[in-house]
C-alpha cells in the first residue's frame with residue numbers, strides 16, 4: 356500500500372472531531388489531498404451498524420455482540436473505502452479505529468485485550484494504522500468540555516468509571532504500540548493542540 360493511514364483516538368469530548376476539522380483546514384490550505392472517514396460508520400452498511408451500536412434503546416446488548424458489531428462495521432469500511440484509497444496512494448484519516456475497540460471493549464467492558472484482538476485479527480487481518488494520534492486528556496476534563504454526557508448515546512450513558520477504564524486502556528496501548536502512537540497533550544487550547552498535531556505529523560513525514 357502506498358498511501359498513509361492516520362487515526363485519531365481518545366476519550367469522549369477530548370476534541371478528536373474538532374482537531375480533525377482544524378487539520379482538514381490546514382491540509383486544504385496547503386493543498387494536501389486527504390480522505391476523511393469515521394468509526395463506527397463511514398459506509399452505508401457501517402453507518403447502519405453504527406445506529407444499532409449507539410441506540411440508547413439497546414441497553415440489553417452484550418459486550419460480545421457490541422465487539423463483533425464494531426469489527427463488522429470496521430471490515431466493511433476497510434475493504435470498501437480505506438484499502439482502495441491507500442492502494443491509490445491517498446492520505447486517509449479516520450476518527451477512531453481498532454484502538455477504540457481495544458480500549459472500550461477490551462479494557463473497559465472487560466472482554467480482555469486477547470478476545471478483542473482475536474476478533475480483529477479475523478476481521479481486518481491485524482491491519483494497523485501507520486500512525487495513531489492519541490489526544491491525551493482524562494475523562495473528567497474531557498466530559499466537562501462537552502457539557503456532560505448525551506443521554507441518548509448508549510456509550511456515553513456508561514458513566515465516569517467506565518470512561519476512566521477506557522482512558523487507562525488507551526495509556527496501556529500507547530505504551531505497547533509506542534512506535535505507532537503519537538501522544539498529544541490535549542489539555543490546552545484548541546489552537547495549541549492543533550499546532551502540536553501538525554508538528555508531529557510533519558516530523559513523521561506524513562504531511
Ligand SMILES: Nc1ncnc2c1ncn2[C@@H]1O[C@H](COP(=O)(O)OP(=O)(O)O)[C@@H](O)[C@H]1O
Pocket residue numbers: 365366367368369370371372373374500501541542543544545546548
Ligand atoms: N482544546 C479545547 N479546549 C476547550 N474545549 C474544547 C477543546 N477541544 C474541543 N473542545 C470542545 O469540546 C467539545 C468536544 O469536542 P469534540 O471535538 O466533539 O470531541 P470528540 O470528538 O473527541 O468527542 C466540543 O464542544 C469542543 O468545542
Ligand SMILES: [Mg+2]
Pocket residue numbers: 371372373450
Ligand atoms: Mg467526535
